Amino acid sequence: MTAQVEAPEHPPSTAPAVLISTPTVDDGVDVSRLAAESKVLDLNSRYAYLLWCRDFAETSVLARLDGPAGEPVGFVTGYRRPDSPNTLVVWQVAVDAAARGLGVAGRMLDALVDRVPGIDHLETTITPDNDASGRLFTAFAERRAARLVTSELFSAELLGDGHEPEILHRIGPFAA
Numbered sequence: 001m002t003a004q005v006e007a008p009e010h011p012p013s014t015a016p017a018v019l020i021s022t023p024t025v026d027d028g029v030d031v032s033r034l035a036a037e038s039k040v041l042d043l044n045s046r047y048a049y050l051l052w053c054r055d056f057a058e059t060s061v062l063a064r065l066d067g068p069a070g071e072p073v074g075f076v077t078g079y080r081r082p083d084s085p086n087t088l089v090v091w092q093v094a095v096d097a098a099a100r101g102l103g104v105a106g107r108m109l110d111a112l113v114d115r116v117p118g119i120d121h122l123e124t125t126i127t128p129d130n131d132a133s134g135r136l137f138t139a140f141a142e143r144r145a146a147r148l149v150t151s152e153l154f155s156a157e158l159l160g161d162g163h164e165p166e167i168l169h170r171i172g173p174f175a176a
Contacts, residue, residue, distance in 0.1 A: 017066035073099035121172030
């Protein structure tokens, strides 16, 4: 899991409004593009993002700039953990440069957790060099007044190809 969160590009007074909604299959193309443009996510095929927007739409969100074009500027993909259905696993988070610094990533996480019934824990993995994701999920835990516990989920050796280890961040319990 990786998120891209950077310094503000828009002063608060000129920041465009952002709408958060459930993705549709048609949004899969934009989700794929946003993932590729992030330059930090482990990229999946366009087909995978289309399937994700079909099969896991209820546990994912898409952020769009409010306006006539409704340009997609961010997404969160997630799923219920099969052996722990009260746990939402966040797979990927991305925010386009046009919306960075607007708190879009945090708003998407909050909207998603608020929308999915019966969720009282969130899990994600973050590589040790990804400070932005660490800050994003630490802030989420603080907003939810929830405990955040970390442990190595997948070692660098297991992942191979020079991939850093993936550190599991488990947040919860929080109000379902």
